[in-house]
Amino acid sequence: MSNFIQECLAVLQEPDPALKAKLALSLEYDCDHELVPVATIPDKPARPKHIKDVQPGKVSKRKWGSEKGRLALLHAVAHIELNAIDLAFDMIVRFSCTEPISANWNREFCKDWLLIGQEEAKHFGLISNLLTKRGMQYGDLAVHGGMWDAAINTKDRVDARLAIAPLVLEARGLDVTPPMIKKMKQAGDIEAANILEIIYEEEIGHVAMGVKWFERVCSVLKVEPTEHFKFMVSERFTAPLKPPFNIEARSKAGMQSEFYS
Ligand SMILES: [Fe+2]
Ligand SMILES: [Fe+2]
Structure with missing residues (x-):
């Protein structure tokens, strides 16, 4: 019997982004798998040595009007998707065998986050293939070095991780992606716009x-979800939540306005 947690750890440990995405997509999870916690979980996922991390203000400017600017923007999206793969697998490795998840829920938890991790791997593949077609590889530009900070700030508690990763960062993605799609279309880059639309729907x-998982955890902790979310954000997130919010997409995801008002 193989240990599914170990298989997910291998995704985190794979430094090559394309191989990481491929490995993520190759995983299957069924009831024959064991879930055995691993002894050591890395604080950070593996990355290729040649990729240059810089402070947010130092990444290439992303101007819409030029092909170069749009490429820089797509490169930044590829970086977000790569981190999103690792966030999904880190969620499984770190939290699926830990209370309050482990009792009755760990198998469902693993299935849910595997699906997300595989969609992120697909997103990374779509963007990096587009970059390749246009003569660029992921890693050719410097990347935002602080993107994993939120994961480190929430490595000790699943409620904190759920509040910050999907409910702050991915929800923020729902706010910013439609204007990005609009600008790509205005610039005549329909291919990029179509890929961003696929990503947006799946996000x-x-x-x-x-x-779903934040509310479940809150029910065990006997705390009110919107209040607890605000508490977690104040404790674990460095910046205030930034409007404008995409109310339609957020409510489609079941995130009521009480979470962010
Ligand atoms: Fe994604
Ligand atoms: Fe996502």
């Missing part, structure tokens, strides 16, 4: 999954 499901 609604990721936020919905975050709401």
Whole structure:
């Protein structure tokens, strides 16, 4: 019997982004798998050595009007998707065998986050293939070095991780992606716009999954979800939540306005 947690750990440990995505997509989970916690969980997922991390203000400017600017923007999206793969597998490795998840829910938890991790791997593949077609590889530009900070700030509690990863960061993705799609279309880049539309639709499901698990955990902790969410954000997130919010997409994901008002 193989240990599914170990298989998910291998995704985190794979430094090559394309191989990481491929490995994520190759995983299957069924009732023959064991779930045995692993002894050591890395704080950070593996990354290729040649990729240059810089502070947010130092990444390439992303101007819409030029092909170069749009490529820089797509490169930034690829970086977000790569981190999203790792966030999904880190969720499984770190939290699926830990109370309050482990009792009755761990198998469902693993299935849900595997599905998300595989959708993120697909998103990464779509964007990096587009970059390749246009003469660029993921890693050719410097990337935002602080993107994993939120994961480190929430590595000790599943309620904190659920509040910050899907309900702050991925929900923020729902706010910013439609204007990005609009600008790509205005620039005549229909291919990029179509890929962003696929990502946008699937990200609604990721936020919905975050709401589902956050509410379940809150029910065990006997706390009110919207209040607890606000508490977690104040404790674990460095910046205030930024409007404008995409109310339609957020409510489609089951995230009521009380979470962010
Ligand atoms: Fe994604
Ligand atoms: Fe996502």
